[in-house]
Amino acid sequence: MKTLGVGLIGANPDRGWAISSHLPALLQGSAAGGVRLAAAGTSRAETAKRAEEKFGVPGYADYRDLIRDPAVDIVTVSVKLPLHHEIVSAALDAGKHVYCEWPLARTLDEAEDLAARAEAAGVHSMIGLQSRASPVLDKLAALIRDGYVGEVLGVSVVASGLGWGGAIDAGNAYLMDAANGATLLTITGGHLLDAIIRACGEVEAVSAYLPTRRTRVAVLPADQLARYRAFEAVLSFPQPGDVPSPSADVIDATESFRPTSPDQVAITARLADGAPLSVHIRGGMQRSTGLMIEVIGTEGELRVTGPAGVIQMVPLALSGARGATRTLEPITVAEDPRDALGPISANLARLYAAFADDIRSGTRTVADFGHAARHQRLMERIRSAGETGQWMSAA
Template identity: 40%
Template sequence: MSSPRQSSIGVGIVGLSARRGWASLAHLPALQRLQGFELRALSASSAESARQAAAKYGVAQSFGTADELAAAEEVDLVVVTVKVPNHREIIQSALAAGKMVLSEWPLGNGPAEAEELAATAAGRGLHTFTGLQARSAPTVRYLRDLVADGYVGEVISTSLVASGGGWGTEFPAGGAYLLDRANGATMLTIPFGHTTDGLTMVLGDIEQVTAVTATRHREVKDPQSGRVYRPNVADQVVFGGVLSSGAVASVHYRGGVSRGTNFHWEINGTDGDLVITGDTGHLQMGEFSIDGAHGSAAELSRLTVPERYFDPALHDVRGTPAYNVGAAYAQIQRDLADGTSEVPDFAHAARHQRLLDRIERAAEHA
């Protein structure tokens, strides 16, 4: 019988802290429920922070730097869950060590960094993965298949309006970096970026682009300290375009939350309509419902996502951020075993960051 080390993918997470964070909220519970992965190492902001996290989560090895983690022989897959400005250096270190990398989205701080990382990975022939986990969501996968199977006929248009959650009148603790465009973590790159990637998975690539952006919340308060910030990131993103199929698309993201609609997506075709609703504009981690009608049906009715779209191993984390992340990990395992590429790689991430850059540039010249 092979040892666990031979049969499992050894994972090292950069940014898994003993304090609450995305890695502990989503990656850790996902890995704990999946066969074929073994969390063997972590690194944090310091050696002591890493030791505390390792003790809390029962991880064998802890490192004070990402370089040390990447060099560890036991680590096969380096998972990068730190803030965007730190991605490039950490990912380059992991690639130089010959390791597979799963990076949270956005891959780089702007398209140039993303393209550099994609080129480095391609030049070394390494497997890479990007955390665009809306593509792993059962709802999004079911929508893709409904459209592909002709539920709405030919898609004529699609329209989406959503709230960013953040980028409103207040921001969460530790979220000041989200208010500075230079950090690459904005409403455009995060909820808008995740959702438009899901949209293109369902409906095809975006070809023509028009856009308007604006910063309407000119002063934003830290709810804990009361300090006032003046953001330079857009809290209004209005995108219009044409998909590769010829269908017309419109998307409007608003900062903060709405007392009315926080997510409403329609797909309208020659023979039917689909309406997707939810309470958050983050398609990558929210819970969404689908209503549809086609053929002679005059009214929408609820469509239940079939059980075959769900992973039984992740049953007890349905409805949490860990589910879609876990589904992406499970697909990574299948991609490696079968030679497929369902999980977006760095090349895909670079293309998507170029699209977001096109939207920003279109808005600047509107």
């Protein structure tokens, strides 16, 4: 079996999403199904050099040089959303297979363009909707499909956004600008809705309320960054109330700005089978419910819980009851040795393994850029529903 080389663009050796998520999977080739790190790309020469020294692969400060490296079979794009279209386009033009983080692009037009480019290039593409590799969510979908709850009567979701609260570090402040496309709706909402649709069926129509309730967001000073690394904290604290919350705590910040991205996402939708879906995503980290998904049916109920609404990143638990059973009981999910990597990297290892299988065999089983563009169209429909106050067809 040929080991496939991944060129990881966004491989800052000191901080960021890639070092906490992709690298633990890629540095263990067996975990990712014969996929290994072959090159690391950053935005500056000094970080590229440190990445080369730290990871033992060539480091590149120019993504074009990484794409040209013959050892790179798959280009992984893990950078800020406004840069996706440019970098993904270059990788596709070079005939490389491409993994890109969700959302695929800043706008629907850009996403549809990338989907068309990938199809025309004849390469394999994969969108980073990591919850598609969650064993808990696989089990949820299988139980619903096999009739555990009977006919689905309704689905309810309450989730914390983790980000989009009352404070943010300067490096992620772009998330609070709706023009950049990386919002509470598109990121947290996009991942959540993909998981719900996979388990319960397509969304047929939507209405939404997407307010920005906080008028100012504090920019965290350097001495407070460690305390409010919510991404890391949510994996360390088992209970939602234990996680440090920029939304709830008093912050000693001298700089603030007015956000334009919504910090509350309230969606009411009709699923294809007629069942109602309600979703409320609250920006920031609450001391109460981090994540709860409830599927109610004619024969039973299922519940998924987690410490935060970023469903692709956090440990999940599944419980259910049916028939005469009146109390929800834990449902066992088969163990996977890759789970030792933690939920983020374990999901990515499983995605890389499936992607590699597709590339080697010529199959197309993973969610590709075509799926990403269709899902981004749903995000646009929800945004439009929020602006107009009208129900919108999801088609």
